[in-house]
Amino acid sequence: MLVINGSPGELIHWANKATLLTVVIILLLTIFWFIFRRSIIENGMRLLWLGKWILAVGWFAGFVIVYFAYGRPGFYGERLFVILKDQADVSRAAGIVDDQVRREFVYHTLVKKADESQSELRKTLERWRVPYKPYYLVNALEVQGGPLIRWWLQTRSEVDRVLDSPVLRPLPRAAIPVRGFETKPESPDWNLKLIGADQVWELGIRGSGIVIGQSDSGVQGNHPEVADSYRGRDGNQNYNWFDPWNGTAYPTDISGHGTHTLGTIVGNSVGVAPDASWIGCVNLARNLGNPALYLDCWQFMLAPFPQSGNPFKDGKPAMGAHILNNSWGCPVVEGCDAGVYLSAVKALRAAGVFVVVSAGNAGYSGCGSVKD
Numbered sequence: 326m327l328v329i330n331g332s333p334g335e336l337i338h339w340a341n342k343a344t345l346l347t348v349v350i351i352l353l354l355t356i357f358w359f360i361f362r363r364s365i366i367e368n369g370m371r372l373l374w375l376g377k378w379i380l381a382v383g384w385f386a387g388f389v390i391v392y393f394a395y396g397r398p399g400f401y402g403e404r405l406f407v408i409l410k411d412q413a414d415v416s417r418a419a420g421i422v423d424d425q426v427r428r429e430f431v432y433h434t435l436v437k438k439a440d441e442s443q444s445e446l447r448k449t450l451e452r453w454r455v456p457y458k459p460y461y462l463v464n465a466l467e468v469q470g471g472p473l474i475r476w477w478l479q480t481r482s483e484v485d486r487v488l489d490s491p492v493l494r495p496l497p498r499a500a501i502p503v504r505g506f507e508t509k510p511e512s513p514d515w516n517l518k519l520i521g522a523d524q525v526w527e528l529g530i531r532g533s534g535i536v537i538g539q540s541d542s543g544v545q546g547n548h549p550e551v552a553d554s555y556r557g558r559d560g561n562q563n564y565n566w567f568d569p570w571n572g573t574a575y576p577t578d579i580s581g582h583g584t585h586t587l588g589t590i591v592g593n594s595v596g597v598a599p600d601a602s603w604i605g606c607v608n609l610a611r612n613l614g615n616p617a618l619y620l621d622c623w624q625f626m627l628a629p630f631p632q633s634g635n636p637f638k639d640g641k642p643a644m645g646a647h648i649l650n651n652s653w654g655c656p657v658v659e660g661c662d663a664g665v666y667l668s669a670v671k672a673l674r675a676a677g678v679f680v681v682v683s684a685g686n687a688g689y690s691g692c693g694s695v696k697d
Contacts (some may be wrong), residue, residue: 330612332580334500336493343391350387354380404490405475406616406660407446408465409483412668413438418675428642431676432628435461436637442483458617461637462624462669467617489660490615500611502545503581509550509594522597532598537590538626538646538678540619541583541653542612543568544605546576548584550592556602564629564644569621570610574632580612586652604629604646609653615660623649623669627676642676649673652683654697 330336358380392398413435421427439461446466450457456469467490468474478487513523525531536556546555546566555576557565566576578584583605591601606622608614621636626649628640655661673680685697 332500332503334496334498335611336496339497346391346394347387350383350390354383354387357383401492401494402469403471404492404615404617405468405470405478406465406488406490406665407468407478408463408485408488408665409442409446410485411438411442411483412464413461413672415672415675418677424677425643428627428645428676428678431672432640432642435464435672436640439464440637446481446483459637460617460620460624462620462627462672463666464668465616465620486662488616488662488665490617491613491658491660492615493611493613496611500579502577502579505548505581505584514595517595517597520597532591532601535598535601535648536646537587537598537601537603538622538649539583539587539590539603539605540608540622540626540649540651541578541586541605542580542609543573543578543583543607544576544587544603545578545581545584548588550588550594550596551584551603553593554591554599554602556604563631563634564641565604566606567622567625567629567632568607568610569618570607572632573607576605577607579610582612582652583607586650590650613659614653614655616655616665619653619655619666620669623666623673627673627678645676646678648679648681650681654683654685 332338415431415434418427418431418434421430439459442464443459443466447457447459450466450468455474458467460466468478470478475487478484517523544551544555546552552558555565557563557576562574566574568577571577587603587605588595590596591598591603593599604626606625608619608622624636624640626646628636628642629644630636630639630641634640655665670680683697684695687697688695
């Protein structure tokens, strides 16, 4: 946690400020007590009572300063990721030869299954005024609720399991975007030569006609390595960019990780397939996500929709990505279990989408040590 939230302007930055301010308040109150304790004791109970009140007020004032000046006051609630037992069967897609027809079939089958199997649960949640968001790529809902709602959901016959879907408390101020400092290479980097990418380019194969779906911290849309390969470079962001975190209207990246990984794929100087195009989605703007946020982006990649559109009604599978890059994981701390996306990956593969997932950052001990 210290590593992934330790960048300037992130969680640890504000926690350190709040801690420092708390220490200062404690020191000031301690100094006050030692300066005036003899006078308080000598002048009896009345001054002792006054001193206690001053200390109490000081502690309260310090708390108020820390809470309101360095935090984001309010109750943000708990969120639950509710996976239903009845997942859509898209196996018939294997017999469909036409790529676009296959994608359409998978999309509409998934949406129909979710609408039908979730209907009673949605009605009950609406009757109780419990906020929720439905999903179709995994037949699931994200529900805002605590332990009592969780217990009730777990008793329902259509529910398979209930996972956490934690959300980071908002930052007091937006973090400062990370900026790069490297110059572009004059010739292909060693990693491209190692996998033989330069030899494939000589055959005229550079990714032309392929759409990459990038789900990550975002993308710096004006970066010289990737700007000209963005499918929405003509100014139309609909169906090309989606940010469920911050609602940005144009490709944006605070941490730089998404720009880095996309550059490895389509970068003009550093990419494997520099002639491919890309669409983007933000699933971990602050380096910690949850099951629902990751699924938001995968649904957008299968069937993109307008920025203010409804994934269930406005998705266009014909505009979806051919290959999905996923340089992220969803550990237990983010609410996931090992099988949370199994049905999603099966559906994406059935639709003809190639799902690429990183092996994590372990594996330094040789064969057999990769754990993700």
